[in-house]
Amino acid sequence: MAYTYENVPTGEFPKPxxxxxWKTFWxxxxxxxxxxxxxxxxxxxxxxxxxxVLMTLxxxxxxxxxxxxxxxxxxxxxxxxxxxxIFVIWLIGAMFIEGGSIYDLIHNLYK
Amino acid sequence: MAHSATATETNSKTSIWFGGKxxxxxxxxxxxxxxxxLSDAFxxxxxxxxxxxxxxxxxxxxxxxxxxxxSSIKEASENFVPSDMYWxxxxxxxxxxxxxxxxxxxxxxxxxxxxxxIMSSVTMVLAVEAGHRRHRADVEKWMLWTILGGLTFLGCxxxxxxxxxxGTDKGAVxxxxxxxxxxxxxxxxxxxxINEYGPAPFAFCFFTITGFHGFHVFSGVLINIIVxxxxxxxxxxxxxxxxxMVEKVGLYWHFVDLVWVFVFTFFYLV
Numbered sequence: 001m002a003y004t005y006e007n008v009p010t011g012e013f014p015k016p017x018x019x020x021x022w023k024t025f026w027x028x029x030x031x032x033x034x035x036x037x038x039x040x041x042x043x044x045x046x047x048x049x050x051x052x053v054l055m056t057l058x059x060x061x062x063x064x065x066x067x068x069x070x071x072x073x074x075x076x077x078x079x080x081x082x083x084x085x086i087f088v089i090w091l092i093g094a095m096f097i098e099g100g101s102i103y104d105l106i107h108n109l110y111k
Numbered sequence: 112m113a114h115s116a117t118a119t120e121t122n123s124k125t126s127i128w129f130g131g132k133x134x135x136x137x138x139x140x141x142x143x144x145x146x147x148x149l150s151d152a153f154x155x156x157x158x159x160x161x162x163x164x165x166x167x168x169x170x171x172x173x174x175x176x177x178x179x180x181x182s183s184i185k186e187a188s189e190n191f192v193p194s195d196m197y198w199x200x201x202x203x204x205x206x207x208x209x210x211x212x213x214x215x216x217x218x219x220x221x222x223x224x225x226x227x228x229i230m231s232s233v234t235m236v237l238a239v240e241a242g243h244r245r246h247r248a249d250v251e252k253w254m255l256w257t258i259l260g261g262l263t264f265l266g267c268x269x270x271x272x273x274x275x276x277x278g279t280d281k282g283a284v285x286x287x288x289x290x291x292x293x294x295x296x297x298x299x300x301x302x303x304x305i306n307e308y309g310p311a312p313f314a315f316c317f318f319t320i321t322g323f324h325g326f327h328v329f330s331g332v333l334i335n336i337i338v339x340x341x342x343x344x345x346x347x348x349x350x351x352x353x354x355x356m357v358e359k360v361g362l363y364w365h366f367v368d369l370v371w372v373f374v375f376t377f378f379y380l381v
């Protein structure tokens with residue numbers, strides 16, 4: 001449901017609708033708490049990094065979808081924001097992989 | 112005259128091609144805020160891409176010769192010594208907390224900062240919600256909490272930067288180029304060229320990325336103060352006006368929180 005700004009008569013305010021807001025807060029809170037738990041219990045490595053990146057994307061989804069209200073906007077706006085972002089996230093991922101292979105190359109060349 | 116009547120008609124707001132219909136059912140300001148945030152996301156992505164490449168100029172700590180002498184990752188982590196030959200592990204670098212000098216409290220302070228920023232995002236969205244009800248007192252209350260959260264975050268970051276720049280008591284021994292020769296010298300803290308925690312790009316990326324994010328928080332607080340002033344003056348309660356400006360500044364504020372989520376993962380966790 002898209003937000004509307006109705007002319008509400010002064011003195012009679014509708015009841016606050018904050019259920020979804022607090023639900024989103026608790027999701028963000030628990031995902032962050034879980035990240036901390038993993039940071040101290042799980043040994044560092046590729047799997048842990050993958051889990052961290054996945055959890056970051058989960059948090060990003062909830063911030064953008066609920067807090068920024070994008071989930072409730074028109075589909076055209078959602079795609080206009082989402083599609084370029086997906087390409088950029090792909091670029092970041094690709095450069096992390098590329099950086100790793102450049103490192104391997106240098107490492108093996110001078111060994 | 113017929114001609115001028117047509118001109119008036121096409122210029123009127125009711126015509127579909129002349130602003131009569133809002134694209135994506137979003138107002139001009141809100142749509143432009145979304146496009147600005149998209150371009151801002153590209154800016155931060157540029158920084159993250161640079162970090163992604165610079166990160167691999169040196170091996171990770173666990174791949175280093177020094178770490179390989181330990182039997183397990185846990186043991187290697189506990190015996191971490193900073194060096195410019197490998198990238199440091201964050202929980203050994205970011206382990207300080209105000210008033211707990213010299214104690215090893217890994218990631219506690221940055222955890223607090225994360226909590227403050229998420230909390231201020233929640234109060235911001237509560238302000239937006241109150242704006243839809245046109246409840247001025249509630250909007251004022253939640254916007255003030257948001258401004259307070261933003262200022263607290265900035266204070267935390269100022270402390271963290273100061274600590275990062277000043278460095279630990281122990282410091283680290285580095286080869287420094289002085290008077291035409293390399294000399295061993297104990298250095299404390301960090302600047303853009305040398306730091307005690309790891310290779311030079313480590314501090315460089317830290318200053319650039321968290322600095323750019325902090326600058327966004329700072330501008331967000333300023334914009335929040337301006338909008339709070341307008342709310343308190345009753346500008347959005349005037350006939351024909353509404354509280355959409357709170358929603359627009361809210362979008363910006365959530366974006367700042369969003370960027371922090373990424374900075375937190377890439378800089379403090381992995």
